[in-house]
Amino acid sequence: xxxxxxxxxxxxxxxxxxxxxxxxxxxxxxxxxxxxxxxxxxxxxxxxxxxxxxxxxxxxxxxxxxxxxxxxxxxxxxxxxxxxxxxxxxxxxxxxxxxxxxxxxxxxxxxxxxxxxxxxxxxxxxxxxxxxxxxxxxxxxxxxxxxxxxxxxxxxxxxxxxxxxxxxxxxxxxxxxxxxxxxxxxxxxxxxxxxxxxxxxxxxxxxxxxxxxxxxxxxxxxxxxxxxxxxxxxxxxxxxxxxxxxxxxxxxxxxxxxxxxxxxxxxxxxxxxxxxxxxxxxxxxxxxxxxxxxxxxxxxxxxxxxxxxxxxxxxxxxxxxxxxxxxxxxxxxxxxxxxxxxxxxxxxxxxxxxxxxxxxxxxxxxxxxxxxxxxxxxxxxxxxxxxxxxxxxxxxxxxxxxxxxxxxxxxxxxxxxxxxxxxxxxxxxxxxxxxxxxxxxxxxxxxxxxxxxxxxxxxxxxxxxxxxxxxxxxxxxxxxxxxxxxxxxxxxxxxxxxxxxxxxxxxxxxxxxxxxxxxxxxxxxxxxxxxxxxxxxxxxxxxxx
Amino acid sequence: xxxxxxxxxxxxxxxxxxxxxxxxxxxxxxxxxxxxxxxxxxxxxxxxxxxxxxxxxxxxxxxxxxxxxxxxxxxxxxxxxxxxxxxxxxxxxxxxxxxxxxxxxxxxxxxxxxxxxxxxxxxxxxxxxxxxxxxxxxxxxxxxxxxxxxxxxxxxxxxxxxxxxxxxxxxxxxxxxxxxxxxxxxxxxxxxxxxxxxxxxxxxxxxxxxxxxxxxxxxxxxxxxxxxxxxxxxxxxxxxxxxxxxxxxxxxxxxxxxxxxxxxxxxxxxxxxxxxxxxxxxxxxxxxxxxxxxxxxxxxxxxxxxxxxxxxxxxxxxxxxxxxxxxxxxx
Numbered sequence: 001x002x003x004x005x006x007x008x009x010x011x012x013x014x015x016x017x018x019x020x021x022x023x024x025x026x027x028x029x030x031x032x033x034x035x036x037x038x039x040x041x042x043x044x045x046x047x048x049x050x051x052x053x054x055x056x057x058x059x060x061x062x063x064x065x066x067x068x069x070x071x072x073x074x075x076x077x078x079x080x081x082x083x084x085x086x087x088x089x090x091x092x093x094x095x096x097x098x099x100x101x102x103x104x105x106x107x108x109x110x111x112x113x114x115x116x117x118x119x120x121x122x123x124x125x126x127x128x129x130x131x132x133x134x135x136x137x138x139x140x141x142x143x144x145x146x147x148x149x150x151x152x153x154x155x156x157x158x159x160x161x162x163x164x165x166x167x168x169x170x171x172x173x174x175x176x177x178x179x180x181x182x183x184x185x186x187x188x189x190x191x192x193x194x195x196x197x198x199x200x201x202x203x204x205x206x207x208x209x210x211x212x213x214x215x216x217x218x219x220x221x222x223x224x225x226x227x228x229x230x231x232x233x234x235x236x237x238x239x240x241x242x243x244x245x246x247x248x249x250x251x252x253x254x255x256x257x258x259x260x261x262x263x264x265x266x267x268x269x270x271x272x273x274x275x276x277x278x279x280x281x282x283x284x285x286x287x288x289x290x291x292x293x294x295x296x297x298x299x300x301x302x303x304x305x306x307x308x309x310x311x312x313x314x315x316x317x318x319x320x321x322x323x324x325x326x327x328x329x330x331x332x333x334x335x336x337x338x339x340x341x342x343x344x345x346x347x348x349x350x351x352x353x354x355x356x357x358x359x360x361x362x363x364x365x366x367x368x369x370x371x372x373x374x375x376x377x378x379x380x381x382x383x384x385x386x387x388x389x390x391x392x393x394x395x396x397x398x399x400x401x402x403x404x405x406x407x408x409x410x411x412x413x414x415x416x417x418x419x420x421x422x423x424x425x426x427x428x429x430x431x432x433x434x435x436x437x438x439x440x441x442x443x444x445x446x447x448x449x450x451x452x453x454x455x456x457x458x459x460x461x462x463x464x465x466x467x468x469x470x471x472x473x474x475x476x477x478x479x480x481x482x483x484x485x486x487x488x489x490x491x492x493x494x495x496x497x498x499x500x501x502x503x504x505x506x507x508x509x510x511x512x513x514x515x516x517x518x519x520x521x522x523x524x525x526x527x528x529x530x531x532x533x534x535x536x537x538x539x540x541x542x543x544x545x
Numbered sequence: 546x547x548x549x550x551x552x553x554x555x556x557x558x559x560x561x562x563x564x565x566x567x568x569x570x571x572x573x574x575x576x577x578x579x580x581x582x583x584x585x586x587x588x589x590x591x592x593x594x595x596x597x598x599x600x601x602x603x604x605x606x607x608x609x610x611x612x613x614x615x616x617x618x619x620x621x622x623x624x625x626x627x628x629x630x631x632x633x634x635x636x637x638x639x640x641x642x643x644x645x646x647x648x649x650x651x652x653x654x655x656x657x658x659x660x661x662x663x664x665x666x667x668x669x670x671x672x673x674x675x676x677x678x679x680x681x682x683x684x685x686x687x688x689x690x691x692x693x694x695x696x697x698x699x700x701x702x703x704x705x706x707x708x709x710x711x712x713x714x715x716x717x718x719x720x721x722x723x724x725x726x727x728x729x730x731x732x733x734x735x736x737x738x739x740x741x742x743x744x745x746x747x748x749x750x751x752x753x754x755x756x757x758x759x760x761x762x763x764x765x766x767x768x769x770x771x772x773x774x775x776x777x778x779x780x781x782x783x784x785x786x787x788x789x790x791x792x793x794x795x796x797x798x799x800x801x802x803x804x805x806x807x808x809x810x811x812x813x814x815x816x817x818x819x820x821x822x823x824x825x826x827x828x829x830x831x832x833x834x835x836x837x838x839x840x841x842x843x844x845x846x847x848x849x850x851x852x853x854x855x856x857x858x859x860x861x862x863x864x865x866x867x868x869x870x871x872x873x874x875x876x
Contacts, residue, residue: 074744074745074746074747074748075744078741078743078744078746145743145744147741151701151702151740151741153700153701153702153718154701154702154741154742154743158667158700158701158743159743242717242718242719242720243718243719245831247719248702248717248718248719249717282607282616283609283614283615283616284616284618284619285618285619287619287621287622288621288622288626289621291626291630313704313713313714313715314715314717314722315714315715315717315720315722315723318648318649318652321648322645322649325641325644325645326641326645329637329638329640329641330637332633332637333630333633333634333637336629336630336633337626337629337630337633339596340629341626343596343599343600343603344619344625345619346600346603346604346607347603347607347619348607348616348617348619349603349607349616350607350609350610350614350615350616351603351604351607351608351609352608352609353604353608361600361604364596364600365593365596365597365600368592368593368596368597369589369593372588372589372592372593373589375585375588375589375637375640376582376585378640378641378644379581379585379640379641379643379644380644380645380647380648381574381577381578381581381643381644381645381647381648381651382578382581382582382585382644384578384648384651384711384712384713385578385582385708385711385712385713387713387739388704388706388713388739388740389739449566452566452567452568452582453565453567453568453708454568454706454708454709454735454737456706456737456738456739457741458741458746458747459746459747460746460747461747461748462747463735463750537615537616538615538616538617538618539618
């Protein structure tokens with residue numbers, strides 16, 4: 001480390017004006033239009049939702065230790081998996097990286113002082129909170145038992161639980177996604193610093209941009225779908241319930257038209273984070289920049305054309321099945337291209353093993369497994385057997401938890417020094433990454449085997465021959481749960497007791513690292529002029545400071 | 546790519562002998578599905594291990610030696626990019642063709658299939674054989690005979706799943722879905738509901754008994770003596786007064802049903818519809834939705850007066866009228 005950067009270490013964080021200490025008081029947070037403070041508001045809210053959803057998961061895995069169910073009544077179990085899914089998908093995974101890291105980083109990475117519409121940004125958070133309150137009200141008022149997929153006619157005409165408040169909660173939160181997406185698209189188009197051309201953008205920006213397009217195009221469809229469900233349930237107008245002239249399969253078409261692209265809403269930003277982490281910790285330019293960038297767009301586009309692969313066993317026409325199958329195989333290819341390019345980026349690099357890098361490597365492994373097991377489900381003949389079993393559960397957890405949550409945690413660990421100005425204990429962070437990786441695999445790998453052996457998902461009780469694998473999965477889940485608690489503890493600890501981070505503790509490229517940590521409210525004293533490619537580690541000396 | 550598939554096949558033959566790795570394979574399609582499954586597993590392991598070992602190799606070989614190390618730039622490599630785009634694409638194309646042809650072959654029942662009817666209902670399976678025997682949460686079938694199930698639901702969406710046969714199909718209210726299988730091994734196998742359907746979804750299960758043809762015949766005839774589906778359907782038909790309009794010589798206010806099944810019927814709109822199970826069901830439940838060209842729309846709905854089981858029996862009766870006509874023409 002150079003002496004110049006050592007000086008920064010010695011300056012206590014509190015003595016310089018930054019976005020955290022510029023103003024104090026609850027009001028200064030609740031009325032802020034600073035994208036960095038809004039990112040922290042989101043961070044706090046989604047962390048709360050993550051642990052609520054995680055608590056339901058822990059109860060489920062405890063219950064499944066015994067074939068007859070160890071803990072709760074079947075009705076309660078059905079509510080647990082429904083609330084787990086609704087909260088994790090709509091209130092944690094969808095907003096996770098875009099609303100926290102995206103909010104914090106998009107302006108900083110492109111050299112802007114804020115997003116294009118700062119007030120709209122604050123409004124997005126309030127909308128999210130209102131949606132979350134509706135959903136939490138549904139939990140308290142007795143829960144909901146339809147599954148996060150809300151399949152009709154069960155949800156519209158048969159369930160006696162709080163379907164309407166839950167659906168309204170998800171409906172409302174959707175608008176927060178739409179507004180955030182609009183804000184990012186406009187910001188990336190209009191507010192890039194001078195010299196920052198499209199092909200000099202960090203790949204995180206490309207990924208967030210692709211995600212924003214899905215937000216804008218896809219979210220209105222789920223909003224309409226849930227609104228129709230609401231009308232059907234309250235007014236019985238006969239859209240989805242065949243007893244009054246509706247079509248239950250129509251609901252599935254509408255639902256998956258959003259909810260399959262939503263999978264890519266969850267994973268694309270994670271892929272963006274990956275590109276940042278792998279380049280920084282190997283000090284290399286990303287291998288095949290344009291292939292990685294365009295694969296994000298390819299994924300975003302194809303993702304809108306594969307929804308029918310959720311419906312191979314609904315009696316959908318064979319020919320529709322063939323089309324959806326071939327399109328689903330196609331979406332695997334850009335994903336594979338990304339994995340190969342990340343791996344090639346490491347070649348002849350200067351690789352360090354800091355905690356964010358361990359999360360990144362965990363991501364590559366688990367995402368590869370998740371992606372490849374998707375081929376089993378794109379294949380018509382095997383999908384017939386595996387659809388609706390634990391194989392599906394394992395597959396999408398490898399993508400959404402092994403992929404998206406690993407990337408989210410990797411990103412949080414990477415930018416934490418920038419966000420808070422503090423370092424966390426690196427040893428604990430590496431330990432947690434390892435625990436999460438082990439716990440995750442122990443939880444979900446047995447579920448692939450359960451699925452192939454024929455155990456259907458959403459079973460509160462199950463035949464006893466499935467018990468061994470279920471106990472393994474539950475044991476893994478307890479390790480995984482502890483793995484997620486450890487970062488919560490040391491990250492909160494570091495906010496008060498962590499050593500000052502300095503502007504660039506990883507020696508990373510990117511405009512966000514040129515500012516002090518934490519950054520001043522206006523991000524940059526002067527708008528920077530960009531003269532180099534992204535990740536240009538080879539042409540400048542790198543210092544950690 | 547072919548090499549990969551071949552290695553996959555070797556892997557399959559090893560894996561297939563390990564117990565506990567796969568469910569029992571007891572239908573004519575199970576081996577084919579398992580073969581594909583194990584080749585997919587092999588591909589998954591191959592790529593996961595290849596990528597992981599490459600990463601570990603790089604991590605050790607290129608670990609950071611000094612804090613100010615600046616590694617050399619790597620040139621972009623177009624042939625490499627194309628290679629790892631095209632090779633996965635070829636593998637995907639191969640898998641798609643294999644999986645789809647298997648699915649295509651498996652999707653149509655042989656024309657000589659025995660037909661059995663299934664009604665899903667929260668939270669049990671009602672099964673009716675054409676001979677009139679009814680079962681709940683049990684399905685008896687003969688070994689070596691193609692069996693076609695015609696299925697519908699009284700309430701929500703269910704899903705009929707027999708893991709040992711590798712078959713699964715949603716059971717949907719308001720329409721008929723079907724699946725078929727040919728059992729290859731005498732035995733008892735799980736039957737699951739694989740689509741979440743409410744409180745006791747996990748209890749909506751049963752057993753499939755695959756019997757030798759002789760045992761099956763004995764089982765069928767030893768059941769409580771009962772009428773066939775056609776006979777019960779005929780009774781319902783008369784009880785509901787259907788015969789007062791649907792007179793067999795065609796002189797009634799409604800069309801004669803003799804010989805109707807399997808023919809085309811012209812609607813008021815000029816559209817022609819095949820008279821199949823779904824058509825007859827629609828005509829009973831919601832007659833106004835299919836106004837016929839030559840008849841006034843006076844038929845009342847029977848929704849609520851007949852349940853799905855009775856509809857199936859009525860359909861069986863109408864179908865029997867078609868074959869009677871064919872028989873008499875033949876004489």
